[in-house]
Amino acid sequence: MSDRLTMHTIARLVPQGSRVLDLGCGDGALLDLLQRERGCSGYGIEIADDNVLACTRRGVDVIQLNLDEGLSMFGDDSFDVVLQIDTLQHLRNAETMLRETVRVGKLGIVAFPNFAHWPNRLSILRGRMPVTKRLPYQWYDTPNIRVGTFKDFEVLATRNRLAILDAFGLQEGREVRGLPNLLAGTAVFKFERG
C-alpha cells in the first residue's frame, strides 16, 4: 500500500509540523515524506531488520521493537499523531494497540485492508478466501492475522470509546466516500480519544 497516491492521501491527514509515531513504518517512506513535505518529526517502529536498515539509510529515526510487546516505552500524549498504516492486521493484540495509540498520541490514523470490499465478498460467495492485489496471500500463509471490515472497525472504535473524526475508503489511491465498506479495498480512520 505504499503507492504514491495512497501515501500522499494519508500524509494529508497529518497536521503540519506534527510529532509522529509510525507503528510498523516499513521502509520509512511515509515518515520521510512527512518530514520533508509537512515539517513533521518523530520515529518509526519496526521489527524487520531490512526495514530498520532502509529507514536508517533514509535518515528516518527508527526503533526496532515488537509491537506485540506494547508501547510501554512511550509516555501518555507524547505524540501529536500515531500512525498504524497496514499494521493493525498483523497484530496479535490489535485492540490493545488501538487503545495504546490514543494513549500515546492525541490523534490516531489507521489504515487496513477492508475485507468487505466487493471482490472479497464475491470470492467468499464462490466459497474461496480472496486472493487479490490488496490481499495477495493464500489463507494458509497470510501474515494478516486480523481480517476485518470497514464496518467492523466502526464497532471496535465505539467499543473503545474512540471519537472518529474522519473515515473513508481508498481504492487505487483515490478516496471513496460513498459505500466505502463495499467499494474500497482499504479502510482509513482518523480518530481521537472519545
Next chain:
Amino acid sequence: MTLIAQPQSMHFSEPLSLRSGATLQDYELAYETYGTLNADRSNAVLVCHALNASHHVAGVYAGKERSEGWWDSMIGPGKPVDTERFFVIGVNNPGSCFGSTGPMHANPATGRPWGSDFPVVTVEDWVEAQARLLDRLGIEQLAAVMGGSLGGMQALSWTLQYPQRVRHAAVIASAPNLTAENIAFNEVARRAIVTDPDFHGGHFYDHGVLPRRGLRIARMIGHITYLSDDVMNEKFGRQLRDGIDLRYTTQDIEFQIESYLRYQGDKFSEYFDANTYLLITRALDYFDPAARHDGNLSRALAAATARFLLVSFTTDWRFSPKRSREIVKALLDNRRDVTYAEIDAPHGHDAFLLDDPRYHAVVRAWFERIATELSS
C-alpha cells in the same frame, strides 16, 4: 587496502582532577588516528575502548602479523566507519595498560610503580582526558563518538559532559549502569586477583612477580559472561578434549570448554595488568549518570543533544537489550533523535566486536548519513 597504524603518544602536564577528588599531576595518553582530518575539522570520530582494549582500534602495525586493531572489522577504508571519509581517533584511557599512564608506571611521589595507589578513575575522568587530547589535536566538535560496552558508556557520557562537542553518538551493547548481577561478576573477578598470593596488595611489581592465577580466573569468568549459552554449546557442547572416553579426573582438563577457558585465561594473564583490571571494572561499577538525578535517567539525559544510534544484541545477557531500551526510552522522553537496532545475533555480548552483516549494515548506513551531512 591495508591500513597501517602508527601508535602515538602525547604528554599532558596540566593536572587532571578526578571524580574521586584525587589528581593525576601529569600523564601520557597513547593514541592512534586513521584517515585525514578535513579542512574545517568536522569529520572526527572518537572511538572509546572497553575493558581489555586499547587505542589500537584499526589497521595493523607494519611488518607485524596478526596485529589487527580490536575493531578492525568496523573501522577502516571502505568499512562501516570509513576512514576514507572520517578522521578516526582511538585513545587508551588512563589507568589502562597499553601505553597511557597507568599503575605500572612510576608514581612521581615515590619513584616506584603506582600499583594499587593509582587513583581510581571513572568514565567521566576518561572523557575529560579524551577531551584534552581533542583540544590538542585541534578538534572542537566530533562528528561522532562511538563505543561498545564500557566504550558505549563513555560515548553516552560524552553527550552529557560535552553536549556541544558531539553531533552524533553510537552507543553499542551498553547500559546506563551495571545491575547488581553485573557488579557481582566484576567482584568475583577482583577477588580472584586480590587474593592471589602474588598480588602483594597491588605492589607485585616490586616483587618481580605477576598475579597470573587471579588474572586467569578473572578472565575466565569474564569470558563466560561475554558469550551466550547457545554459542558456547555450538562451539564446544560437551566435547571432550581427548578422545571419547571419560578419564575420571577432577583436576585435569576433561571438556573442551575447560581447555578453551584456560587458554583464554593464560593468554590474558600474559599481557594484562592486574591493577588495571581492578580499576576498569570499578569504572564500570561506578558509571551511573542517573544517580545524580535521583535515579531518573530521563532527567540525566536531558543534557544530551546529539543524534543517537543504539544497538543491542538479543543474546547479550551481560548488557541486555533491556538496558539499551532504557537509554532509548530516556532519549525518547527528551525528544532526542535516536535510532535503535536490536540485532538477533547468537554471540552474546561479544557480538559487538564481530561482523554480523545486519549490525554492520545499520552502522554503515548511519555513518553514511553523517558523511552526507558533512559534504552538504
